[in-house]
Amino acid sequence: MGLPDLLGKDKSADKLPPLLHAAELIKSGKAKKVTVLAGAGISTSAGIPDFRSPGTGLYDNLQALDLPYPEAVFDVSYFEVRPEPFWTLAKDLYPGKYFPTPTHYFLALLQKYGVLQRVWTQNIDTLETAAGVPEKLVLEAHGSFRTAHCLRCSRPSSAEHVVSSGVRHGHVVRCSHNSCNGLVKPDIVFFGEGLPDDFFRLQRELRDCDLLIVLGTSLQVMPFAGLVNAVGSNVPRVLINREAVGPFERLKHNKSKGRDHLYKGDTDEAARIIARELGWEDELDKAIEEGHKELQKVWKEREGLLEPKGKKAAKGGDKKEETKKAETKKEAGQKGDTAKAGDVEPAAKDSKAAKADADADVDALADAVSKVEVSPKPKV
Numbered sequence: 001m002g003l004p005d006l007l008g009k010d011k012s013a014d015k016l017p018p019l020l021h022a023a024e025l026i027k028s029g030k031a032k033k034v035t036v037l038a039g040a041g042i043s044t045s046a047g048i049p050d051f052r053s054p055g056t057g058l059y060d061n062l063q064a065l066d067l068p069y070p071e072a073v074f075d076v077s078y079f080e081v082r083p084e085p086f087w088t089l090a091k092d093l094y095p096g097k098y099f100p101t102p103t104h105y106f107l108a109l110l111q112k113y114g115v116l117q118r119v120w121t122q123n124i125d126t127l128e129t130a131a132g133v134p135e136k137l138v139l140e141a142h143g144s145f146r147t148a149h150c151l152r153c154s155r156p157s158s159a160e161h162v163v164s165s166g167v168r169h170g171h172v173v174r175c176s177h178n179s180c181n182g183l184v185k186p187d188i189v190f191f192g193e194g195l196p197d198d199f200f201r202l203q204r205e206l207r208d209c210d211l212l213i214v215l216g217t218s219l220q221v222m223p224f225a226g227l228v229n230a231v232g233s234n235v236p237r238v239l240i241n242r243e244a245v246g247p248f249e250r251l252k253h254n255k256s257k258g259r260d261h262l263y264k265g266d267t268d269e270a271a272r273i274i275a276r277e278l279g280w281e282d283e284l285d286k287a288i289e290e291g292h293k294e295l296q297k298v299w300k301e302r303e304g305l306l307e308p309k310g311k312k313a314a315k316g317g318d319k320k321e322e323t324k325k326a327e328t329k330k331e332a333g334q335k336g337d338t339a340k341a342g343d344v345e346p347a348a349k350d351s352k353a354a355k356a357d358a359d360a361d362v363d364a365l366a367d368a369v370s371k372v373e374v375s376p377k378p379k380v
């Protein structure tokens with residue numbers, strides 16, 4: 001089998017039954033509607049800073065900004081008065097420089113094989129969709145950076161505008177509509193804001209789920225943590241996490257009890273083991289390799305679109321041509337932060353031009369620009 005090899009020398013095969021059990025349920029066709037609850041642990045290996053934990057580099061950076069308390073950075077009433085710390089943080093978190101992890105690509109494979117009911121994620125990094133899980137199957141319980149709105153006029157703000165006028169340099173983003181100039185805020189759920197309606201609307205489908213996989217979450221933040229109890233009372237639940245948490249705490253010293261199973265460890269490692277059991281491992285590797293290449297292309301394209309002539313390129317049919325040109329141009333100074341200061345001015349002018357256009361057009365561009373999606377298509 002070779003599974004112990006896969007686990008490395010200091011791990012033992014007796015950890016495996018919970019994963020083998022999950023794989024068996026899928027392989028046998030008993031699990032056809034797999035629901036996944038995901039937390040920060042699935043994005044750690046992507047390099048996304050753990051901004052919720054004081055003591056991490058990110059919070060240390062924020063200290064310099066004189067926050068009254070670290071969480072103030074996600075407090076909507078604080079943001080309205082002092083949005084600067086949030087945008088400083090956003091510079092490090094904004095999608096477009098982190099690759100999805102093997103775990104994310106495993107979720108996409110569950111969908112490909114028709115057994116994924118939905119991914120409920122607490123993460124705001126959009127890596128599930130970046131890995132190819134269709135947007136309609138991802139419930140971003142705490143919102144995400146995908147879209148943004150003006151707090152004054154409520155109009156959506158295009159990702160292009162957000163990136164070019166603010167995110168690249170950690171600047172505060174303001175509404176570009178006429179003379180509004182209101183504060184723009186990504187649609188991340190801040191403290192003091194409600195969860196998306198879908199979070200409550202879609203919960204009833206959890207009753208139909210036939211396998212619950214909980215990945216990389218401490219199950220501490222309500223109401224998300226409560227989802228674990230929203231599935232039927234006989235539905236198998238598998239927790240893959242570094243610690244036993246929530247209702248799985250009783251498994252601290254066991255791997256399984258009744259319908260509950262615990263794999264203590266890394267989610268990427270576990271995803272690979274399940275994929276291997278299902279005969280999907282090669283496909284997983286291919287998805288990672290091709291997915292990363294595709295994303296690099298999309299990111300370069302975004303850089304291209306943000307160049308002076310980029311707007312026109314997005315409208316026409318010959319976008320590929322323009323992207324190619326942009327790629328060659330940007331090849332040298334590609335890596336995010338190395339973008340030259342000179343890039344900002346033209347891009348800003350460009351977004352002024354954009355606002356004159358019809359909303360649908362801006363939407364189409366935002367779609368292409370923001371979503372790290374493989375095939376940008378106008379969503380009109």
Ligand SMILES: [Zn+2]
Nearest residue numbers: 150153175180
């Ligand atoms: Zn506005």
